[in-house]
Amino acid sequence: MTFLVLKGSFELGIIYAIMALGVFISFRTLNIPDLSVDGSFVLGAAVSVVMSSGGRPLLGLLIAFIAGCGAGSITALLHTKLKIQPLLAGILTMLALYSLNLKVMGGRANIPLINKATVFSVLEKTALGNYSKLILSLAILLLMLFFLYLFLNTRLGFVLRATGDNDHMVRALGVNTDFVILMGLAISNGLVALSGALIAQSQSYVDIGMGIGMVIIGLASVIIGEVIFGTKSLLRRLIAVVLGAILYRLIIAFALEIGMPSTDLKLVSAVIVALAMAMPVIKKRLSLVKRKLAVTNHEGRQKG
Amino acid sequence: MLKIESLSKTFGKGSNNEKLALNKVNLSLQEGEFVTIIGGNGAGKSTLLNCISGVDETDEGRIILDSVDVTFFPEYKRSVRIGRVFQNPLRGTAYDMTIEENLAIAFAKGKPTGLRPGMTKKDSLLFKEKLELLDLGLEKRMHQKVGLLSGGQRQALTLLMATIVKPKILLLDEHTAALDPTIARKVLNLTRKIVHEEKLCTLMITHNMKASLELGTRTIILHEGQIIMDFQGQERSNMTVDRLIEQFEKRSGAELDNDRMLLG
Amino acid sequence: MKKPLAVIISVLMTLSVFSLTACAPSKAVSANNSGVNKKIGILQIVEHPSLNTIRESLIKELAAKGYKDGENISIDYQNAQGDQTNLKTIAQKFVSNKYDLIVAIATPSAQAVVSETKDIPIVFSACTDPLGSGLVTNMAQPNGNVTGTSDAVSAEKIMDLAKRITPNIIKIGALYNASETNSVSVINNLKDYAKKNNMTVVEGTVTNSSDVQQTVASLVSKVDAIFSPIDNTVASAMPVVAQVANEAKIPVYVGADSMVKDGGLATYGINYAVLGTETADMVVEILQGKKAGDLPVKTMKDMNIYLNKDTSKAIGINFPDDVLKEAAQVFKN
Numbered sequence: 001m002t003f004l005v006l007k008g009s010f011e012l013g014i015i016y017a018i019m020a021l022g023v024f025i026s027f028r029t030l031n032i033p034d035l036s037v038d039g040s041f042v043l044g045a046a047v048s049v050v051m052s053s054g055g056r057p058l059l060g061l062l063i064a065f066i067a068g069c070g071a072g073s074i075t076a077l078l079h080t081k082l083k084i085q086p087l088l089a090g091i092l093t094m095l096a097l098y099s100l101n102l103k104v105m106g107g108r109a110n111i112p113l114i115n116k117a118t119v120f121s122v123l124e125k126t127a128l129g130n131y132s133k134l135i136l137s138l139a140i141l142l143l144m145l146f147f148l149y150l151f152l153n154t155r156l157g158f159v160l161r162a163t164g165d166n167d168h169m170v171r172a173l174g175v176n177t178d179f180v181i182l183m184g185l186a187i188s189n190g191l192v193a194l195s196g197a198l199i200a201q202s203q204s205y206v207d208i209g210m211g212i213g214m215v216i217i218g219l220a221s222v223i224i225g226e227v228i229f230g231t232k233s234l235l236r237r238l239i240a241v242v243l244g245a246i247l248y249r250l251i252i253a254f255a256l257e258i259g260m261p262s263t264d265l266k267l268v269s270a271v272i273v274a275l276a277m278a279m280p281v282i283k284k285r286l287s288l289v290k291r292k293l294a295v296t297n298h299e300g301r302q303k304g
Numbered sequence: 305m306l307k308i309e310s311l312s313k314t315f316g317k318g319s320n321n322e323k324l325a326l327n328k329v330n331l332s333l334q335e336g337e338f339v340t341i342i343g344g345n346g347a348g349k350s351t352l353l354n355c356i357s358g359v360d361e362t363d364e365g366r367i368i369l370d371s372v373d374v375t376f377f378p379e380y381k382r383s384v385r386i387g388r389v390f391q392n393p394l395r396g397t398a399y400d401m402t403i404e405e406n407l408a409i410a411f412a413k414g415k416p417t418g419l420r421p422g423m424t425k426k427d428s429l430l431f432k433e434k435l436e437l438l439d440l441g442l443e444k445r446m447h448q449k450v451g452l453l454s455g456g457q458r459q460a461l462t463l464l465m466a467t468i469v470k471p472k473i474l475l476l477d478e479h480t481a482a483l484d485p486t487i488a489r490k491v492l493n494l495t496r497k498i499v500h501e502e503k504l505c506t507l508m509i510t511h512n513m514k515a516s517l518e519l520g521t522r523t524i525i526l527h528e529g530q531i532i533m534d535f536q537g538q539e540r541s542n543m544t545v546d547r548l549i550e551q552f553e554k555r556s557g558a559e560l561d562n563d564r565m566l567l568g
Numbered sequence: 569m570k571k572p573l574a575v576i577i578s579v580l581m582t583l584s585v586f587s588l589t590a591c592a593p594s595k596a597v598s599a600n601n602s603g604v605n606k607k608i609g610i611l612q613i614v615e616h617p618s619l620n621t622i623r624e625s626l627i628k629e630l631a632a633k634g635y636k637d638g639e640n641i642s643i644d645y646q647n648a649q650g651d652q653t654n655l656k657t658i659a660q661k662f663v664s665n666k667y668d669l670i671v672a673i674a675t676p677s678a679q680a681v682v683s684e685t686k687d688i689p690i691v692f693s694a695c696t697d698p699l700g701s702g703l704v705t706n707m708a709q710p711n712g713n714v715t716g717t718s719d720a721v722s723a724e725k726i727m728d729l730a731k732r733i734t735p736n737i738i739k740i741g742a743l744y745n746a747s748e749t750n751s752v753s754v755i756n757n758l759k760d761y762a763k764k765n766n767m768t769v770v771e772g773t774v775t776n777s778s779d780v781q782q783t784v785a786s787l788v789s790k791v792d793a794i795f796s797p798i799d800n801t802v803a804s805a806m807p808v809v810a811q812v813a814n815e816a817k818i819p820v821y822v823g824a825d826s827m828v829k830d831g832g833l834a835t836y837g838i839n840y841a842v843l844g845t846e847t848a849d850m851v852v853e854i855l856q857g858k859k860a861g862d863l864p865v866k867t868m869k870d871m872n873i874y875l876n877k878d879t880s881k882a883i884g885i886n887f888p889d890d891v892l893k894e895a896a897q898v899f900k901n
């Protein structure tokens with residue numbers, strides 16, 4: 001693998017890790033399968049590109065985050081107030097976002113950002129040069145990680161984690177779970193939108209189809225991270241998600257290196273996620289087989 | 305402390321499974337009163353507790369807790385004044401969080417859910433003290449996830465969580481039913497201790513007729529959504545299990561059909 | 569008592585949705601329809617500078633030849649925003665509204681309309697491979713109701729140009745979406761050329777624009793140059809192709825001028841305004857009575873060199889003077 005490929009994979013992995021953190025909040029912490037991720041990702045990207053075209057790339061990141069929070073709130077309200085199943089609520093929001101995103105993009109399905117300043121272009125002119133993407137994205141990721149860790153240790157963070165576990169208990173302890181879900185999905189989609197915003201500025205374009213399959217990639221990152229890096233403490237889990245996102249990109253790069261056509265990449269993703277999820281079962285089976293072998297060996301020796 | 309007026313609740317209105325669970329129930333509890341509730345299957349005991357706590361909406365009637373009409377309050381608004389322990393040991397705690405963290409959430413009951421730190425060192429020390437009082441060794445396992453605890457330990461923890469902020473009323477829904485007898489007895493003793501020390505107004509559903517007469521100061525029997533017996537004081541101290549069954553069958557006109565109650 | 573109410577509400581909602589979708593296009597047509605002769609529907613798959621150029625010059629040429637929108641023709645322009653299902657819906661509406669002629673810009677648009685009608689004349693524009701895409705069975709005499717203009721580029725001519733600019737390229741990376749028929753035919757031409765010229769082709773296929781960055785990153789270490797035809801998927805991600813390739817100092821030769829503008833190094837491509845004009849001329853012939861099936865499919869003979877100076881600077885290449893002189897346009901900022 002060349003250095004360029006490695007660097008590119010890390011760049012992508014770090015930005016997508018922000019999205020993976022968002023998916024972690026909804027799917028793992030709140031236990032809500034939120035499919036609006038595909039839509040929020042593009043929403044963030046669209047907002048970011050439109051604002052960068054207008055000369056305000058940094059503000060674009062902030063507005064993208066807020067827009068994502070808005071999208072997440074809609075899903076939450078559909079679920080808590082209209083009692084629509086979370087899976088359906090997410091799909092409805094994703095559908096609505098398709099049209100909304102096109103509106104944001106002024107009716108165009110693709111907007112390139114040629115020769116407009118992005119949050120990266122300013123740094124690229126300094127000594128950081130070709131590493132500016134890596135360094136700035138890493139800085140933003142670490143900032144998000146820090147705030148997320150702090151947040152999950154506040155009172156709101158505690159009840160957020162508890163709601164995903166046992167919402168009956170949370171209500172019985174005097175907390176409005178509707179509000180908690182609203183906060184959780186808002187932050188989750190805000191992170192996803194921020195990730196989309198960064199990708200768009202990094203790649204200098206937004207395309208209406210760039211969100212397809214994002215939720216799967218996010219889940220894959222979370223699961224890979226959990227299986228490989230463990231779930232012992234909260235901090236460990238968060239870092240595991242980030243490492244999982246980066247590892248996912250490295251695996252894709254490796255598959256491309258050995259000549260796999262990108263049409264097969266989705267199959268690779270599916271296999272990886274399936275393996276990762278089956279890891280506990282596979283481990284158990286292996287240890288059972290080991291025990292069996294040990295017993296038969298022992299008996300064999302006794303007889304012989 | 306608690307006043308229930310003409311409370312009615314029907315499940316499955318308009319369908320084949322329509323059932324009148326509570327039929328114009330009237331009940332009044334004083335501060336510090338410890339009332340036990342018994343009744344056959346489907347008598348309406350859990351429904352009564354669910355209506356008081358707000359899990360189920362009522363069709364008719366009023367619920368007044370400590371002079372506040374909570375009839376139309378949503379569950380989470382009511383639970384600020386209520387402590388609850390459920391029959392299912394899994395329902396009262398968050399299994400993926402530590403004992404400490406669970407207590408922290410319980411301790412924050414009534415306080416605003418904001419961005420203040422979920423738990424401070426001071427809180428941690430307080431939790432340790434309270435856990436020591438349970439005498440189950442849980443204070444040494446504060447950083448462990450609740451999922452690792454046994455059913456009885458969980459119920460004891462839930463009991464502590466329900467009372468760490470003093471509630472106006474403590475609702476216990478057959479909270480020892482799912483435990484084996486030794487542990488059940490321990491949890492019941494714990495219940496007696498905490499209720500006595502904090503002078504909590506308590507409503508406890510139990511299937512154990514002996515326990516229903518031994519614990520608390522007043523016993524109520526529910527049948528088909530109505531209170532058919534309600535006794536305390538001298539009448540209660542003279543009551544035995546046999547006489548209770550006799551009285552029940554006379555008043556309700558039905559046979560006591562609950563095996564758990566008869567044999568338990 | 570709740571059930572009948574729910575049924576009534578759902579029926580009302582369905583009816584209103586249907587009436588809204590049915591109303592919209594007819595309103596657009598009838599507004600222009602007062603005392604008008606011919607109704608022309610223009611169907612475009614997506615908003616894109618090249619495609620927009622075609623449409624605009626087509627409308628201009630029609631006006632120049634005496635067919636002005638709102639006077640003796642009414643034009644209904646619909647954009648599918650990149651959604652294939654939308655494309656189908658719009659095509660169906662055009663047909664059910666009995667338009668006199670349909671212009672379909674780009675292969676997906678043409679494919680959607682061709683399967684909807686055998687009667688209404690269809691003139692496609694910017695379809696790279698009309699035969700391969702199933703639009704016509706015979707380029708010289710289409711015989712059906714379909715004809716049009718092709719933006720087929722010659723992989724040969726582009727590679728000849730490439731050799732003039734960067735003579736020592738041997739391994740060529742083919743960057744394209746294999747599900748786009750327009751791309752596949754040009755790539756096959758590339759492979760033939762490579763065989764005849766002692767070059768090798770390394771495949772770099774993508775399925776959607778999110779794959780592009782990592783695929784290009786993986787290609788650049790394996791090839792001396794990258795070739796991409798007029799591929800919608802690659803074109804939509806052109807900025808990132810340029811980023812990665814420039815960092816690795818690999819030249820990217822593309823199929824369309826818009827792709828050069830977005831960061832490619834060079835192309836030997838067609839002028840899309842001219843394509844639009846040629847298409848308009850065919851429309852006029854049909855409006856004046858000729859049958860679509862009798863008009864041969866037009867391919868562009870007039871190709872031009874388009875270059876990008878910023879890209880050449882980024883990868884450290886100087887365009888040879890004769891190439892610069894021949895160039896129709898040199899993009900720079």
